[in-house]
Amino acid sequence: MNILKKYVLLSGLLLVTASGFCQNFKVVLDAGHGGDDSGTHHNGYKEKEIVLSTVLKIGKILESEPGLEVVYTRKTDVFVELRERANHANRERADLFVSVHCNGVNNGAAYGTETFVMGLNRSDMNLDVAKQENSVIFKEKGHEKNYGGFDPNRPETTLLLRLGQEENINRSLVLATRVKNGFKSLERHDRGIKQIPLWVLDATTMPGVLIELGFVSNKNEGAYLDSDAGQNELARTIANAIISYKDLMTGNKVKEADFEKPISTDKETVPVAKQKDETPEAAATAAGVVFKVQISASTRDLATTPSNFKGLKTISKVKEGKLIRYFYGETNEYQQTGSMVAAAKAKGFSSAFVVPFKNGKIISMQEALK
Secondary structure, three states, rough: OOOOHHHHHHHHHHOOOOOOOOOOOEEEEEOEEEEEEEOEOOOOHHHHHHHHHHHHHHHHHHHHOOOOEEEOOOOOOOOOOOOHHHHHHHHHHEEEEEEEEEOOOOOOOOEEEEEEEEEEHHHHHHHHEEEEHHHHHHOOOOOOHHOOOOOOOOOOHHHHHHHHHHHHHHHHHHHHHHHHHHHHHHOOOOOEEEEEHHHHHHHHOOOOOEEEEEEOOOHHHHHHHOHHHHHHHHHHHHHHHHHHHHHHHOOOOOOOOOOOOOOOOOOOOOOOOOHHHOOOOHHHHHHHHHEEEEEEEEEEOOOHHHHOOOOOOOOEEEEOOEEEEEEEEEEHHHHHHHHHHHHHHHOOOOOEEEEEEEEEEOHHHHHHHH
């Protein structure tokens, strides 16, 4: 099996997602804390209760979405160990992991939403998890034939695993941006997207985010978080972000109204009109960012002719040490990348994903969409 096929196998089966082997796009929803662990609690509001209620609302919305499968780390008031939450997602070979929490501090004035993605300074831990998950193939009879001699301990494999790490972080940032935009449309105060070493994200082998809905220590925000109307708004917004992300990653058309205010509360609400020049995607265009779709990586230096890439045209490549990354297409409109990913996957490049460039150099998705 050549390295291109190994990369597809690694990215599609053993590292990031199960999308190539599972009919549905699988999301693991994780309600933080539970049981004896109440999480943060202030003003009579308990984190474990708020996040469970909100997660169940998110799940109910997602379960009605065609092609989307929902898995829960808990559906009742029980304690689940942190490592078991991550292990559960890894065993399910999920496409996405979403953990929901609430904030709480002694300062009652703090308020607002936050979205976290995997910290880059802990990426080696996640790499070790991926290697451990991959090692299970040695327990299978005939693994040499079934996996084409694939060895998760080879240096070549480590290069590809690190590439998958970058893919996971970029995809996590795409989802985090959609969550952030959704909260802004609800006129919730946004405290930004942050990358820090959160174990539950670092120990999962797929893209994921941890969402802080707000501060229960703030009386006004706590009351909102504890209300059915507030939870409905937040659940719909998070669900819309997940659906939009799923559509982008599977090549479906992203809905134009994903981030409009979807649910009325006790007060009359009016959907916030989306100004095209205010979106991160538009800002990226204005900043001279272009987007390409990575379709493969190899130590072989291939000519960028359509015959080498199943008929795809507009192929470019970037060399990083011994590894060469191959890209399809180019656009400065982020919303057009969905169709580009779909075209690449239709040709058999099942691990295709979006990579941003600026001045000819690869940049992070967070930098591109900030």
